[in-house]
Amino acid sequence: MAYSPLIEQLIASLRSLPGVGPKSAQRMAFHLLQRDRRGGAALAEVLGAAMERVGECRDCRLPTEEEQCSICRSDGRDAGVLCLVESPSDVFALDQATDYHGRYFVLGGRLSPLDGIGPAELGLDRLEERLRSGEIREVILATSPTVEGEATAQYVAELAREGGASCSRIAHGVPMGGELETVDSGTLGHAFAGRRRYE
Amino acid sequence: MAYSPLIEQLIASLRSLPGVGPKSAQRMAFHLLQRDRRGGAALAEVLGAAMERVGECRDCRLPTEEEQCSICRSDGRDAGVLCLVESPSDVFALDQATDYHGRYFVLGGRLSPLDGIGPAELGLDRLEERLRSGEIREVILATSPTVEGEATAQYVAELAREGGASCSRIAHGVPMGGELETVDSGTLGHAFAGRRRYE
Structure with a gap:
């Protein structure tokens, strides 16, 4: 037995969403059809509209339907400091957690030559120009602590050095409130090796 | 900091989907924007189209964009047997698990007077007509074993009896392959009270 063609298509399409398998897709389809037609139509x-109109900020690559994102447009943000992140949601997370008031650069991924993701795919050619022009005096590397994230951080650190900008990497170690015994050994080793003078 | 208006709207709209909170909505939005524009546009x-065109089968209330669903249209199905279920996905689940070849009736919920869900909301007025006309000779009650599901089953059983149809309820008990000690006491009590002669 199969549902009607349109419902089968809807269930198949909902599976484009990350983390949605056949069962959840079915549940979503019938929820919208039976209980929330208005919400479904609005979605x-x-x-x-979003798929058609959203592009990216010309300066930082944050997805936006405007030419420049609200951060790059803002006069209250220091244009000489740039924080390098992998994804748009990292911008949101950092902005909520810190009082950082510089700007961001969103890679949209990490260097991974085997998957065909080189500097151009991450917009690093554009970033290189900006770093060379000397307008950036400080770069904060906030890519993820994975092999590819580290490689990406190193690549950008090199560009920053050539452009004369100072460079820092966010700290990695035992999470706040974490019990040592529940932390994986890779993190623990990194935290131990990266210990800082206690003052 | 907020994302651009269109992206904020997209994240808010994705939360119409059941089981999607703010974090997953954000992840879904950026996944589609950055990695799957085509899938997003197709969705x-x-x-x-589905929100606009899908109605329900005139006979069994299964959601469909056609006048009658494929089951009610089929000549190979016994029109004299009707299985009562709460949701469209129950139809799919039962059809896959059994060799049932009668028809279904989809309530789209359960009787719950406190929430304003009475017989008319579940299409029971229409079902009553069909039962009274004598065209149905057997009703299988497959509503869920909750208080409201039981009340709904009882209500329909009464209608069936008036229409002269025989009536059965699917069995509830220990799930196949289940260990007794992991089964909740309500289910276990029900299974014990509903024991059948072993032949």
Whole structure:
């Protein structure tokens, strides 16, 4: 037995969403059909508009339907400091957690030559120009502590050095409130090797 | 800091989906924007079409964009046997698990007077007509074993009896392959009280 063609298509399409398998797709489809037609129609409309109109900020590559994102537009932000992140949600997370008031650069991934992701795919050619021009005096590397994230950080650190900018990497170690015994050994080794003078 | 208006709207709209909180909505939005524009556009289109065009089968209330669903249209199905279920996905689950070849009736919920869900909301007025007309000779009650599911089953059993149809309820008890000690006491009590002669 199969549902009607349109419902089968809807269930298949919902699986484009990350983390949605066949069962959740079915549950979502029937929830919208039976209980929330209005929400479903609104989602269809805004999703269509977003897929068509959202591009990226010309300066930092944050997705936006405007030419420049609100951070790069803002006069209250220090244009000489740049924090390098992998994904748009990292911008949000850092901005909520810190009082950082510089700008960001969103890679949209990490260097991974085997997957065909080189500097150009991450917009690093554009970043290189900006670093060379000398307008940036400080770069904060906030890529993830994975092999590829580290490689990406090293690559950008090199560019920053050539452009004369100072460079720092966010700290990695035992999470606040974490019990040592529950932390994986890689993190623990890193935290131990990266210990700082206690004052 | 907030994302651009269209992206904020997209994240808010994705929360219409059941089981999607703020973090998953954000992850879904950026996944589609950065990695799957085509999938996102296809989803927008089919979702819009489904919200507009899907109605329900005139006989069994299964959601469909056609006048009658494929089951009610089929000549190979016994029109004299009706299985009562709460949701469209129950139809799929039962059809896959059994060799049932009668028809279904989809309530789309359960009787719950406190929430304003009475017989009319579940299409029971329409079902009553069909039962009274004598065209149905057997009703299988497959509503869920909750208080409201039981109340709904009892209500329909009464209608079936008036219409002269025989009536059965699917069995509830220890799930196949289940260990007794992991089964909740309500289910265990029900299974014990509902024991059948062993032959």
